[in-house]
Amino acid sequence: MPVIETVGLVKHYKNVHALKGVNISVEAGEIYGLLGRNGAGKTTLVKILLGIVHPTSGTAKLLGRPVGDPASRARVGFLPEDHRLPDYHTAETALDFYGGLSGVPRRDRRKKIPAMIEQIGLKDAARRKVRTYSKGMKQRLCLGQAMLHEPDVLFLDEPTDGVDPVGRKEIRDLLAVLKSAGKTIFLNSHLLSEVELICDRVAIIELGTLRREGNVRDMTRVENVYALTVDKPIDALLPAIQERVKGVRRVGSGIEVTVQDSTALNALVDYLRSQGFNLTSMIEKKQTLEEVFLETLEKPEAAAS
Amino acid sequence: MKYLAILRDSLRETLDRKSLYFLLVVSILLIFLCASTGFRELDAAGALEHVVKDFGTVMKFGAGRSLTYKYEVKIALSDVRETEGESARSATGYEFTLKPETVEEFHRAVWTWSAIDTGKLKKEGEPIEGIAADKVADPGADLEARFLRAKFREQMLGRVEVEPVEGSTAPRAFHVKLRTSSRALLEGAYEVSLLFGVWKGRLGMSLALFLSLVEIGMADQIGGFWGVMIAIIFTAGFVPGMLQKGTLDLLLAKPVRRPFVLLTKYVGGLFYAFIPAAFLIGGCWLAISVRSGYWNFGFLTSIGVLVVVFAILYSFTVLMGVMFRSTIGSILLTIGLWFFSFIIANGHAAMRLPEIAPKVPAALTKTLGVLKLGLPRTTEWGQISQIYTMKGNLGSDMDVVMESRQSQGVEPPAWGSLALSSAGFIAVMLGLACWLFARRDY
Numbered sequence: 147m148p149v150i151e152t153v154g155l156v157k158h159y160k161n162v163h164a165l166k167g168v169n170i171s172v173e174a175g176e177i178y179g180l181l182g183r184n185g186a187g188k189t190t191l192v193k194i195l196l197g198i199v200h201p202t203s204g205t206a207k208l209l210g211r212p213v214g215d216p217a218s219r220a221r222v223g224f225l226p227e228d229h230r231l232p233d234y235h236t237a238e239t240a241l242d243f244y245g246g247l248s249g250v251p252r253r254d255r256r257k258k259i260p261a262m263i264e265q266i267g268l269k270d271a272a273r274r275k276v277r278t279y280s281k282g283m284k285q286r287l288c289l290g291q292a293m294l295h296e297p298d299v300l301f302l303d304e305p306t307d308g309v310d311p312v313g314r315k316e317i318r319d320l321l322a323v324l325k326s327a328g329k330t331i332f333l334n335s336h337l338l339s340e341v342e343l344i345c346d347r348v349a350i351i352e353l354g355t356l357r358r359e360g361n362v363r364d365m366t367r368v369e370n371v372y373a374l375t376v377d378k379p380i381d382a383l384l385p386a387i388q389e390r391v392k393g394v395r396r397v398g399s400g401i402e403v404t405v406q407d408s409t410a411l412n413a414l415v416d417y418l419r420s421q422g423f424n425l426t427s428m429i430e431k432k433q434t435l436e437e438v439f440l441e442t443l444e445k446p447e448a449a450a451s
Numbered sequence: 452m453k454y455l456a457i458l459r460d461s462l463r464e465t466l467d468r469k470s471l472y473f474l475l476v477v478s479i480l481l482i483f484l485c486a487s488t489g490f491r492e493l494d495a496a497g498a499l500e501h502v503v504k505d506f507g508t509v510m511k512f513g514a515g516r517s518l519t520y521k522y523e524v525k526i527a528l529s530d531v532r533e534t535e536g537e538s539a540r541s542a543t544g545y546e547f548t549l550k551p552e553t554v555e556e557f558h559r560a561v562w563t564w565s566a567i568d569t570g571k572l573k574k575e576g577e578p579i580e581g582i583a584a585d586k587v588a589d590p591g592a593d594l595e596a597r598f599l600r601a602k603f604r605e606q607m608l609g610r611v612e613v614e615p616v617e618g619s620t621a622p623r624a625f626h627v628k629l630r631t632s633s634r635a636l637l638e639g640a641y642e643v644s645l646l647f648g649v650w651k652g653r654l655g656m657s658l659a660l661f662l663s664l665v666e667i668g669m670a671d672q673i674g675g676f677w678g679v680m681i682a683i684i685f686t687a688g689f690v691p692g693m694l695q696k697g698t699l700d701l702l703l704a705k706p707v708r709r710p711f712v713l714l715t716k717y718v719g720g721l722f723y724a725f726i727p728a729a730f731l732i733g734g735c736w737l738a739i740s741v742r743s744g745y746w747n748f749g750f751l752t753s754i755g756v757l758v759v760v761f762a763i764l765y766s767f768t769v770l771m772g773v774m775f776r777s778t779i780g781s782i783l784l785t786i787g788l789w790f791f792s793f794i795i796a797n798g799h800a801a802m803r804l805p806e807i808a809p810k811v812p813a814a815l816t817k818t819l820g821v822l823k824l825g826l827p828r829t830t831e832w833g834q835i836s837q838i839y840t841m842k843g844n845l846g847s848d849m850d851v852v853m854e855s856r857q858s859q860g861v862e863p864p865a866w867g868s869l870a871l872s873s874a875g876f877i878a879v880m881l882g883l884a885c886w887l888f889a890r891r892d893y
Contacts, residue, residue: 193892196703197703197704198699198703198704198893216706216707217706219704219705219706220706222706224700224701226704228696228697229698229700229701230695230696230697230698230701231698231701232460232698234464235463243463244705246452246453246455246456246459247453247456247705247706249706251452252452291701301704
């Protein structure tokens with residue numbers, strides 16, 4: 147059973163069609179990334195899933211329950227993008243408050259809160275008012291409140307926003323730990339390199355429509371294109387290589403070839419060796435997620451196909 | 452448990468407000484002022500001299516028209532002795548003999564009082580029976596005794612017996628028996644000191660009335676107006692603050708039902724009224740009780756009344772907060788409604804006075820009455836607080852005050868209607884607020 151499932155989800159604001167029939171399905175234990183420009187409908191989708199926004203039509207389920215049912219959010223944690231923790235809280239009281247709202251019994255909170263404060267690195271500021279915190283500290287505290295009740299599903303909207311590179315790495319590591327613990331993570335992020343590093347599957351949404359969805363590895367792989375480097379200058383050999391492959395171009399000190407299949411690739415390698423060249427590296431060519439993203443936005447019809 | 456977390460959070464938010472501490476500091480100053488007050492019971496003769504001192508002033512109160520006549524009346528007191536009464540309502544008292552020294556002026560005062568009492572004297576300048584340009588007639592022992600009884604009753608609550616001394620002729624002497632449940636009900640029986648004796652003076656009124664005025668001043672004027680006003684100003688931001696993007700997302704993503712979130716937030720906001728109200732009223736009550744020796748538990752009902760008044764207005768503030776998400780807007784609209792309901796309540800009360808009622812179209816009075824039912828009835832809650840405070844000081848003699856008020860056309864608030872319409876107002880405001888909050892996208 148999918149942990150998150152939407153069918154034909156539509157949301158109209160007064161003059162804006164924020165979602166135009168979105169279907170997604172996220173399985174348990176997946177890290178699912180949602181990509182899109184500002185205003186594409188990412189936040190609306192997350193807010194519908196969390197019951198903050200009501201859908202115009204379509205259905206959405208969270209952990210098997212309709213999203214309007216508060217019980218659907220019992221095992222869910224959420225880190226919003228523009229969060230604003232009430233400034234009269236300290237880290238301790240904020241975690242106590244949100245933990246209480248999530249249904250964590252008081253006795254459990256007493257044990258969990260110090261551990262969580264330690265985990266999010268706010269031990270020294272645990273009793274300081276939130277109004278004295280830096281953006282990064284607030285971000286970590288917000289992440290803490292999302293995780294305190296050990297949810298099965300985490301919605302993270304720009305989790306590394308405002309966090310320094312070291313903190314970002316820590317959050318990535320934390321997400322890896324959560325994934326290994328079988329948690330499902332729904333990630334909204336502009337940092338495509340991070341999404342690429344963390345996510346199992348991604349979806350690209352544009353103007354309220356899901357343009358592309360799939361496995362990260364599959365989406366970024368470019369079939370039958372390889373980058374080769376050899377131990378000697380290869381320019382003189384380019385015409386001969388051209389006759390054996392579908393395409394070749396000079397890239398740095400090596401070449402990038404497009405072949406018919408693996409047989410053609412092996413034949414090329416044999417030829418180079420027969421000409422006295424030793425292969426120093428051979429890498430299957432991949433696109434970055436950013437390239438995939440931009441390509442999808444620029445050529446929607448290609449993405450759809 | 453979840454909603455308890457919101458309640459605790461509201462308390463935390465309240466305790467974080469600097470304005471709360473401002474209210475508490477002001478309360479401490481007022482409590483200190485009460486604690487610095489001292490009361491000393493004066494001797495019987497001194498107290499009674501004070502009572503009869505103003506017998507020459509004859510007044511008539513009325514809507515829009517009052518009359519005041521002042522005569523140089525001097526009265527001699529003799530054979531003054533303190534007595535013990537036979538029941539709780541007449542537990543203490545005085546017996547003495549009274550004889551007017553300025554006879555003609557005394558007779559003028561008696562005739563004038565009689566003319567006012569019988570409704571014959573309506574405006575100044577009209578002739579008064581018994582008083583001619585060159586001569587003032589003897590009103591007789593009966594009328595003089597009635598006059599004296601009425602004058603004593605103006606200045607004390609309790610039983611008054613005035614009988615002419617047998618065989619005395621004009622100027623007649625009268626034998627007087629005053630019985631009250633407490634010496635505190637007699638004017639001039641106490642000396643009051645302020646700031647631990649820095650200022651001292653004879654209390655120009657009964658101790659019970661003085662304490663009632665102080666307590667009503669604290670509860671109704673300071674707490675009921677300024678306290679509630681400040682509480683509205685500083686709590687109006689609670690709901691718009693909660694509805695801020697980023698704050699609400701964190702809240703609504705939890706497994707909670709929106710109406711309960713709002714209702715709990717509303718209940719939590721009442722802490723802001725309860726804490727300073729309990730502190731101010733409780734502190735003043737303790738200070739006044741210890742210093743005066745009169746433990747007026749009725750005064751403590753003001754705490755509940757203040758919270759109820761705030762609860763009524765705050766329900767509207769919450770609705771405005773949900774509708775407009777603006778703190779300033781909520782404040783202005785709530786204060787506007789409060790002012791409007793005050794005008795309607797007082798207008799309606801005035802229109803029901805016997806002197807005014809015949810001059811006002813019945814439809815208008817009825818319309819205002821219906822309108823009043825749909826508005827916050829804070830004025831009447833204030834009256835409830837006043838009645839209980841006075842009752843605590845006057846005891847069963849409060850019935851006399853109530854009867855006197857009713858005879859002047861001032862009806863006490865009807866409990867059932869007041870409680871029902873206030874609960875209804877709160878329910879409608881919160882119902883609308885919850886409905887809006889539940890169906891809106893954030």
